Amino acid sequence: MSKQTAPAPARPRPMDIVQAGMKRRYAEERRFRFYGKLAIGAGLLFLTLLFTSIVANGYSAFVQSFIQLEVYLDAEKLDPQGTRDPAQLGTADYGGLVKQSLRSAFPEVSDRRDKRALYGLVSSGADFQLRSMVLEDPDIIGTRQTLWVPADDDVDMFLKGHIDRSIPEADRRIKDNQISWLDQLAAEGRIEKRFNTTFFTAGDSRDPELAGIRGAVMGSLLTLMVTLVLSFPIGVAAAVYLEEFAPRNRWTDLIEVNINNLAAVPSIVFGLLGLAVFINFFGIPRSAPLVGGLVLTLMTLPTIIIASRAALKSVPPSIREAALGVGASPMQTIMYHVLPLAMPGMLTGTIIGMAQALGESAPLLMIGMVAFIVDVPSSVFDPATVLPVQIFLWADSPERAFVERTSAAIMVLLAFLVVMNALAVVLRKRFERRW
Amino acid sequence: MQNTQTGVKTPPRTTAGPTELDAASDVKDAVTVAHTATVSRDVRETVGEIRVADPRIRCDNVSVYYGEKRAINDISLDIEKNAVIALIGPSGCGKSTFLRCLNRMNDTIDGCRVTGDIVLDEININSPKIDVVPLRAQVGMVFQKPNPFPKSIWENIAFGPRIHGLAQDKEELDEIVVSSLKRAGLWSEVNDRLDQPGTGLSGGQQQRLCIARTIAVGPEVILMDEPCSALDPIATARIEDLIDELREQYTICIVTHSMQQAARVSQRTAYFHLGDLIEVGDTDQIFTNPRHELTEDYITGRFG
Numbered sequence: 001m002s003k004q005t006a007p008a009p010a011r012p013r014p015m016d017i018v019q020a021g022m023k024r025r026y027a028e029e030r031r032f033r034f035y036g037k038l039a040i041g042a043g044l045l046f047l048t049l050l051f052t053s054i055v056a057n058g059y060s061a062f063v064q065s066f067i068q069l070e071v072y073l074d075a076e077k078l079d080p081q082g083t084r085d086p087a088q089l090g091t092a093d094y095g096g097l098v099k100q101s102l103r104s105a106f107p108e109v110s111d112r113r114d115k116r117a118l119y120g121l122v123s124s125g126a127d128f129q130l131r132s133m134v135l136e137d138p139d140i141i142g143t144r145q146t147l148w149v150p151a152d153d154d155v156d157m158f159l160k161g162h163i164d165r166s167i168p169e170a171d172r173r174i175k176d177n178q179i180s181w182l183d184q185l186a187a188e189g190r191i192e193k194r195f196n197t198t199f200f201t202a203g204d205s206r207d208p209e210l211a212g213i214r215g216a217v218m219g220s221l222l223t224l225m226v227t228l229v230l231s232f233p234i235g236v237a238a239a240v241y242l243e244e245f246a247p248r249n250r251w252t253d254l255i256e257v258n259i260n261n262l263a264a265v266p267s268i269v270f271g272l273l274g275l276a277v278f279i280n281f282f283g284i285p286r287s288a289p290l291v292g293g294l295v296l297t298l299m300t301l302p303t304i305i306i307a308s309r310a311a312l313k314s315v316p317p318s319i320r321e322a323a324l325g326v327g328a329s330p331m332q333t334i335m336y337h338v339l340p341l342a343m344p345g346m347l348t349g350t351i352i353g354m355a356q357a358l359g360e361s362a363p364l365l366m367i368g369m370v371a372f373i374v375d376v377p378s379s380v381f382d383p384a385t386v387l388p389v390q391i392f393l394w395a396d397s398p399e400r401a402f403v404e405r406t407s408a409a410i411m412v413l414l415a416f417l418v419v420m421n422a423l424a425v426v427l428r429k430r431f432e433r434r435w
Numbered sequence: 436m437q438n439t440q441t442g443v444k445t446p447p448r449t450t451a452g453p454t455e456l457d458a459a460s461d462v463k464d465a466v467t468v469a470h471t472a473t474v475s476r477d478v479r480e481t482v483g484e485i486r487v488a489d490p491r492i493r494c495d496n497v498s499v500y501y502g503e504k505r506a507i508n509d510i511s512l513d514i515e516k517n518a519v520i521a522l523i524g525p526s527g528c529g530k531s532t533f534l535r536c537l538n539r540m541n542d543t544i545d546g547c548r549v550t551g552d553i554v555l556d557e558i559n560i561n562s563p564k565i566d567v568v569p570l571r572a573q574v575g576m577v578f579q580k581p582n583p584f585p586k587s588i589w590e591n592i593a594f595g596p597r598i599h600g601l602a603q604d605k606e607e608l609d610e611i612v613v614s615s616l617k618r619a620g621l622w623s624e625v626n627d628r629l630d631q632p633g634t635g636l637s638g639g640q641q642q643r644l645c646i647a648r649t650i651a652v653g654p655e656v657i658l659m660d661e662p663c664s665a666l667d668p669i670a671t672a673r674i675e676d677l678i679d680e681l682r683e684q685y686t687i688c689i690v691t692h693s694m695q696q697a698a699r700v701s702q703r704t705a706y707f708h709l710g711d712l713i714e715v716g717d718t719d720q721i722f723t724n725p726r727h728e729l730t731e732d733y734i735t736g737r738f739g
Contacts, residue, residue, distance in 0.1 A: 318582035326595035327572035
């Protein structure tokens with residue numbers, strides 16, 4: 001009681017306390033903002049580093065060195081009987097013709113080992129190029145043809161400056177005599193760098209200059225097609241049932257928890273599941289886009305279901321009431337009103353799920369899509385590989401020329417991903433409705 | 436609140452006390468009205484005549500439960516044919532819940548259970564065997580917030596007739612759209628932009644669009660759940676005029692928070708309180724001469 005009656009000590013005005021603290025508060029705020037900027041800056045820095053390193057490594061893969069050869073298509077060697085029989089023409093010794101042409105270009109080379117080095121200047125693909133030329137038009141037999149053939153990968157690397165001439169010959173993939181021949185060819189204008197169409201039109205190869213991503217791109221497309229065709233309808237149907245029809249009880253709660261958990265399961269586990277169920281139990285051919293698509297469907301489904309349910313939840317209940325109020329059945333309500341409004345969100349989720357699936361490699365390793373496959377797959381049953389796995393395979397290869405091809409393949413994959421994500425953003429911006 | 440009765444059409448002063456109108460318009464004198472009520476606040480039974488000679492819907496002992504909680508208790512009430520009945524009462528009294536029983540909209544709420552008989556055309560529509568789709572075509576509903584479909588005006592109205600197969604071809608559908616818009620008093624405002632989205636209309640126009648959408652299906656009863664609560668006074672007046680016109684063809688049941696509105700548009704009024712139907716009667720009688728003290732408290736603005 002006495003305390004209450006005693007004169008109160010002169011307390012500072014609240015405003016003074018507030019003012020005194022302002023400086024500290026603003027300093028805190030500035031620091032907080034600075035941390036945010038720092039985080040974004042660091043992110044951007046690493047992203048730039050990543051892109052520059054990939055592009056710097058990979059851009060040169062889009063050009064390829066070609067060497068001009070003058071080949072005499074000796075009728076004696078190709079078609080001694082003069083039958084022009086394609087079967088016989090197909091098995092003729094074109095390699096010999098290419099070697100002959102190189103020998104005649106450099107007549108001074110006589111030593112056996114030097115000759116082998118000389119033959120090594122052009123790609124082994126030159127033989128096939130010559131063969132297909134002849135098969136296409138057998139009338140050129142007996143004439144002298146000028147053609148550009150791809151250079152060998154080491155030569156290509158040398159011409160692109162990736163192999164330094166100043167290092168000792170013993171440590172160099174390209175020997176001194178090869179360098180002098182190349183210099184001579186270059187002086188004669190018989191070396192050119194051209195756009196590397198092979199990279200986009202060929203399947204995989206052991207020879208980097210003949211290797212392309214077409215097989216992997218087709219494999220990815222077929223796999224994604226299977227994934228899309230399966231995961232979109234299943235995902236949307238599951239989401240619609242769970243969101244619109246299912247009663248709320250222990251079972252649906254359990255299902256919901258499990259779907260959310262599946263979204264976090266490591267993807268390689270899905271690969272093991274695919275191996276055990278689809279390949280070993282159902283006997284679907286291994287390495288096929290079909291089984292890859294099935295596995296990626298399992299992986300993508302939770303993403304699509306969760307995104308679709310969120311999209312359905314965001315449709316205001318007033319729309320459902322309005323439709324039900326004029327006597328629409330639940331299915332009419334969903335088909336005419338709820339689904340169209342939820343579709344942009346569902347599609348966005350699906351595209352993001354597809355982009356995930358496109359970049360996935362781990363589960364596909366388990367089901368044999370990591371095999372070395374030269375042929376471009378033409379159906380979902382053909383053995384195939386996919387872009388990320390192709391990148392993994394090339395990154396593992398020892399040839400210097402595969403380094404740039406790895407980076408180039410990464411650029412292609414990133415381009416696909418950027419396009420897909422941009423599509424998702426556009427869809428969202430364009431069709432998203434607000435109430 | 437002292438103006439609760441300013442909108443009342445001049446009531447017949449036969450049985451009522453001498454100066455209700457004047458008294459109710461003044462808070463101080465509101466107490467004098469209290470003397471007209473004779474039924475104590477403790478009485479929960481319905482006061483007034485719940486039955487009418489010519490009912491469109493007859494409700495018997497309707498109760499609604501949300502899970503374990505009982506939202507309305509044993510309500511019996513007749514909805515008169517070609518008349519407007521207003522359901523009034525404080526928030527949470529169960530008037531909207533009761534309204535939604537009449538076309539089974541409560542089915543859409545998880546854990547909601549309705550008991551009792553609701554008889555329409557001698558059929559108990561509360562029976563689980565009843566198909567709610569044709570029922571909702573027969574008993575249409577207009578909601579509190581205007582909720583046009585995010586589609587064109589034409590589509591908004593054509594949807595109902597189309598799903599029910601009311602039109603043979605596009606021409607007939609066009610006819611239904613035009614006549615519904617005309618009856619809802621919206622035609623002159625939107626006839627040149629039927630292909631524009633319905634969500635682009637003003638709030639009052641949207642609500643009339645929703646009414647047009649409801650009558651396009653050709654219902655016999657229209658339920659309105661606070662149709663004007665989101666509208667300004669001018670739009671409200673238009674809707675009220677519309678309700679008055681529609682009364683000739685339809686049976687209308689309207690929930691409203693505005694007692695002026697109830698007084699203006701309805702012929703009968705039912706007052707709900709905490710899940711009980713407290714008093715039913717002619718609108719004029721309820722607003723001028725309430726018999727239950729709770730009703731009187733509410734309309735004189737003592738609470739609610």
